[in-house]
Amino acid sequence: MSDAVLDDTSLPHDVSTFDKGYLGDGHTLRSWLLTTDHKRIAILYALTLTIFFFIGGVAIALVRIELVTPAQDFVTADEYNRLFTLHGIIMVWFFLVPSIPATFGNFLLPLMIGARDLAFPRLNLFSWYLTVIGGAFTVYVLLAGGVDTGWTFYTPYSSIYSNSHVIAAAIAVFVAGFGTIATGINFIVTTHTMRAPGLTWFRLPLFVWAMYTVSVVIILATPVLAMALTLMMAERFFGVPIFNPQGGGDPILFQHLFWFYSHPAVYIMILPAMGVVSEVIPCFARRRLFGYDFMVYALVAISVVGFFVWGHHMFVSGESPYANLVFSFLSFVVAVPSAIKVFNWTATLYRGQITYEAPMLYAFGFVGLFTMGGLTGLFLASIPIDVQATDTYFVIAHFHYVMVGGTVSAFFAALHFWWSKITGRMYPETWARFAAVLMYFGFNFTFFPQFIMGWAGMPRRYGSYPPEFQIYHVLSSAGAVVLAAAYLMPLGYLTWSLRWGRRAGDNPWGATGLEWQTSSPPPTHNFDKLPTVERAPYDYHPEGYVETGEAARTIEASQKGGEQE
Amino acid sequence: MRHFIFFPPEASVYARHVDWILFGLLGVSAAIIGLVVALLLVFGIRYRRGSRAPRGPLPAWVSRDVEIGWTVATLFTFVFIFWYATASFLTTIGAAPNALEIHVVGKQWMWKIEHSNGVREINELHVPIGIPVKLVMISQDVIHSFFLPALRIKQDVLPGRYTSESFTADKTGTYNLFCAEYCGTDHARMGGSIVIMKKADYQKWLDAQPGAENLAGQGRQLFVRLGCAGCHFEKGHRRAPDLAGLYGSYVELADGRTVRADDSYLRDSILQPKRDIVAGYAPIMPSFEGTVSEDQIFELVAFIKSYSGDAETTQ
Numbered sequence: 001m002s003d004a005v006l007d008d009t010s011l012p013h014d015v016s017t018f019d020k021g022y023l024g025d026g027h028t029l030r031s032w033l034l035t036t037d038h039k040r041i042a043i044l045y046a047l048t049l050t051i052f053f054f055i056g057g058v059a060i061a062l063v064r065i066e067l068v069t070p071a072q073d074f075v076t077a078d079e080y081n082r083l084f085t086l087h088g089i090i091m092v093w094f095f096l097v098p099s100i101p102a103t104f105g106n107f108l109l110p111l112m113i114g115a116r117d118l119a120f121p122r123l124n125l126f127s128w129y130l131t132v133i134g135g136a137f138t139v140y141v142l143l144a145g146g147v148d149t150g151w152t153f154y155t156p157y158s159s160i161y162s163n164s165h166v167i168a169a170a171i172a173v174f175v176a177g178f179g180t181i182a183t184g185i186n187f188i189v190t191t192h193t194m195r196a197p198g199l200t201w202f203r204l205p206l207f208v209w210a211m212y213t214v215s216v217v218i219i220l221a222t223p224v225l226a227m228a229l230t231l232m233m234a235e236r237f238f239g240v241p242i243f244n245p246q247g248g249g250d251p252i253l254f255q256h257l258f259w260f261y262s263h264p265a266v267y268i269m270i271l272p273a274m275g276v277v278s279e280v281i282p283c284f285a286r287r288r289l290f291g292y293d294f295m296v297y298a299l300v301a302i303s304v305v306g307f308f309v310w311g312h313h314m315f316v317s318g319e320s321p322y323a324n325l326v327f328s329f330l331s332f333v334v335a336v337p338s339a340i341k342v343f344n345w346t347a348t349l350y351r352g353q354i355t356y357e358a359p360m361l362y363a364f365g366f367v368g369l370f371t372m373g374g375l376t377g378l379f380l381a382s383i384p385i386d387v388q389a390t391d392t393y394f395v396i397a398h399f400h401y402v403m404v405g406g407t408v409s410a411f412f413a414a415l416h417f418w419w420s421k422i423t424g425r426m427y428p429e430t431w432a433r434f435a436a437v438l439m440y441f442g443f444n445f446t447f448f449p450q451f452i453m454g455w456a457g458m459p460r461r462y463g464s465y466p467p468e469f470q471i472y473h474v475l476s477s478a479g480a481v482v483l484a485a486a487y488l489m490p491l492g493y494l495t496w497s498l499r500w501g502r503r504a505g506d507n508p509w510g511a512t513g514l515e516w517q518t519s520s521p522p523p524t525h526n527f528d529k530l531p532t533v534e535r536a537p538y539d540y541h542p543e544g545y546v547e548t549g550e551a552a553r554t555i556e557a558s559q560k561g562g563e564q565e
Numbered sequence: 566m567r568h569f570i571f572f573p574p575e576a577s578v579y580a581r582h583v584d585w586i587l588f589g590l591l592g593v594s595a596a597i598i599g600l601v602v603a604l605l606l607v608f609g610i611r612y613r614r615g616s617r618a619p620r621g622p623l624p625a626w627v628s629r630d631v632e633i634g635w636t637v638a639t640l641f642t643f644v645f646i647f648w649y650a651t652a653s654f655l656t657t658i659g660a661a662p663n664a665l666e667i668h669v670v671g672k673q674w675m676w677k678i679e680h681s682n683g684v685r686e687i688n689e690l691h692v693p694i695g696i697p698v699k700l701v702m703i704s705q706d707v708i709h710s711f712f713l714p715a716l717r718i719k720q721d722v723l724p725g726r727y728t729s730e731s732f733t734a735d736k737t738g739t740y741n742l743f744c745a746e747y748c749g750t751d752h753a754r755m756g757g758s759i760v761i762m763k764k765a766d767y768q769k770w771l772d773a774q775p776g777a778e779n780l781a782g783q784g785r786q787l788f789v790r791l792g793c794a795g796c797h798f799e800k801g802h803r804r805a806p807d808l809a810g811l812y813g814s815y816v817e818l819a820d821g822r823t824v825r826a827d828d829s830y831l832r833d834s835i836l837q838p839k840r841d842i843v844a845g846y847a848p849i850m851p852s853f854e855g856t857v858s859e860d861q862i863f864e865l866v867a868f869i870k871s872y873s874g875d876a877e878t879t880q
């Protein structure tokens with residue numbers, strides 16, 4: 001794989017980005033909407049998810065404006081409840097869950113294992129349509145007046161009491177969930193059956209391992225969400241008494257079913273991010289990933305143990321105190337493999353040749369924010385601490401550190417790292433570095449105050465609140481402005497780079513993965529000649545390498561070539 | 566109320582204890598994040614591209630031994646935190662005997678509170694310091710959560726089932742009371758305050774409340790008004806079980822089970838009388854579902870608890 005590093009001086013061609021590779025293979029709407037090319041489907045997903053990311057972002061922007069003052073004065077209480085619910089549903093199911101797998105996983109999995117496509121290309125297109133249909137239901141809910149149950153759909157509020165579009169919202173999530181399941185099946189079969197000759201399981205890049213483990217979690221957990229929502233809809237629509245105690249039902253049963261999905265769903269959101277960071281850090285440290293085997297075991301351990309910790313969301317629900325003990329203990333256990341991964345990423349830097357392009361900055365941001373999110377997870381796993389912190393802003397801050405600080409940072413790391421592979425163009429480095437740093441500070445500015453006010457007792461889902469919490473809400477809303485700017489910047493400069501960006505060459509980072517051995521953007525059939533694999537992944541500079549690496553010089557050469565364009 | 570809060574007030578020994586666990590966790594977390602950030606910075610600067618730092622080969626054993634080392638170290642640290650945090654939690658299972666029992670009914674969007682002497686309040690809870698208090702709570706509609714940040718306690722309040730939380734306050738003052746489980750439109754307004762008073766002040770406050778009969782007395786009146794007394798107070802041949810001294814005893818059921826007559830059992834027997842038929846009796850009692858409210862059930866249960874079969878029972 002390492003000889004790809006030298007083969008990296010390809011100069012600009014006289015064709016536009018959109019005439020090259022898979023992008024040049026048809027320009028009609030039909031050629032996109034009926035494509036079975038995993039790379040084009042990844043682009044379809046990316047566009048869809050970007051739209052939803054910004055709808056969810058607008059919803060929370062209105063929430064943060066309301067929260068600047070303690071009184072309920074910008075929107076009504078009902079509107080406020082609909083806004084945070086919309087934010088949650090869209091960000092969880094129409095951004096975070098599909099984000100990295102459906103875009104980067106879809107684009108890269110076949111390339112990384114040396115395959116021409118996923119195992120089931122038409123199923124892949126079908127899963128995008130399912131996501132779009134689910135999204136259409138969400139848009140309908142939005143236009144029809146919204147849903148006010150919170151993203152958790154707790155019964156009996158959702159099934160009996162709410163006067164909003166609960167059924168349509170549940171159908172949206174239900175349908176999109178099947179899209180995710182289809183993607184998971186596709187990834188599992190592809191990884192099992194389509195690896196290039198010589199690409200054994202322990203030669204797979206960590207990103208592929210992450211896609212594989214997350215797919216297993218998806219197909220085991222998502223059906224339970226479908227069941228929970230179906231039962232809830234049955235009670236709401238047909239009056240079947242399941243969760244409503246007045247009919248002899250048990251409202252807590254819904255919470256068990258919901259969290260049996262939704263805790264693993266947290267890992268559905270974070271495992272792909274871990275995969276991305278495991279690709280980026282070795283590349284920019286020019287160093288083999290430290291403890292590859294342990295990184296794989298950690299992914300597997302997280303996906304297995306992650307299924308047995310759901311009860312920690314329910315410590316104050318009236319669950320048996322002895323069940324609480326078991327769930328608390330297992331929650332501490334599941335934190336161990338995550339900690340191992342943080343240590344391994346850090347140790348990968350040791351004796352490296354580190355450079356700080358934007359993907360590396362995002363990856364550093366990921367490690368810092370994920371560590372904060374993980375450690376505050378230990379607080380919430382401790383029962384007496386959780387009793388105070390649950391359903392307050394402490395929890396909000398904790399899971400945003402993991403899902404936004406973690407997953408969204410990794411999403412942007414991936415976007416910048418593989419942008420040249422996807423489009424054939426480089427993004428503008430200075431702008432990207434600035435956005436990365438801004439995102440890190442904007443994030444902490446927004447969410448760190450929420451830990452303090454959460455412990456002080458500020459409950460979540462409050463549109464009005466006692467005045468002693470105002471200072472934290474003002475800080476948080478100000479931070480959100482910075483964060484919003486940091487999210488909008490890439491939208492601008494990446495779009496700009498599609499036309500004016502420097503041509504990237506096939507392997508601008510001197511990276512070792514198979515995806516860098518084909519051209520940028522890759523041809524529809526991915527590889528002119530299918531690769532064979534003879535070595536372990538991350539074959540960066542050998543042990544004891546002292547001077548600036550050959551790979552690093554190649555980067556300089558290609559950058560000079562680009563600037564002369 | 567204050568205009569700025571950095572750390573919540575501590576109004577009980579338990580609250581201070583929880584805060585020590587918090588400080589312990591903060592210490593461990595600061596050490597871990599300090600280590601990670603320090604390593605990121607040191608490696609990131611020392612091994613930046615082109616630096617003169619030596620980059621000799623690592624011995625083959627380094628990776629494996631280091632991995633096992635920090636895996637075991639992390640596991641021990643986390644298990645230690647689990648033990649440290651849980652040890653105190655175990656002692657809080659089960660309320661103190663002779664606690665002052667206060668009943669709480671949650672409904673969209675207010676808290677109704679009934680003291681055992683019959684005093685009622687809404688969205689305010691007055692309690693004395695130094696006396697264990699046990700809140701017995703139920704919801705009339707959706708799930709709510711009774712959250713007292715100054716006491717570091719929170720418990721979901723469920724429809725159809727009693728839950729409880731206990732505390733012994735030791736600092737007077739007025740502190741926040743919130744609903745912590747999202748419950749619809751005015752969730753954010755479903756709160757008020759807990760007023761913790763000196764015992765003498767508390768007594769004064771109680772005496773100043775509009776005179777009402779105590780909860781058990783109200784329950785007795787209700788018991789008669791609903792017609793329960795007709796069967797349960799009948800002399801001689803009985804169509805219904807005797808309620809004297811029932812609370813806390815074990816009851817044999819027609820299907821062979823034995824259950825303890827606690828609050829939940831009494832509540833279920835009023836609302837779903839066909840569920841647990843007492844051995845030797847015919848299932849003739851009608852359900853009072855929809856007839857009595859949750860606060861009235863509290864009164865009935867309070868009466869049954871206090872009833873020991875005194876003389877002038879039948880009317």
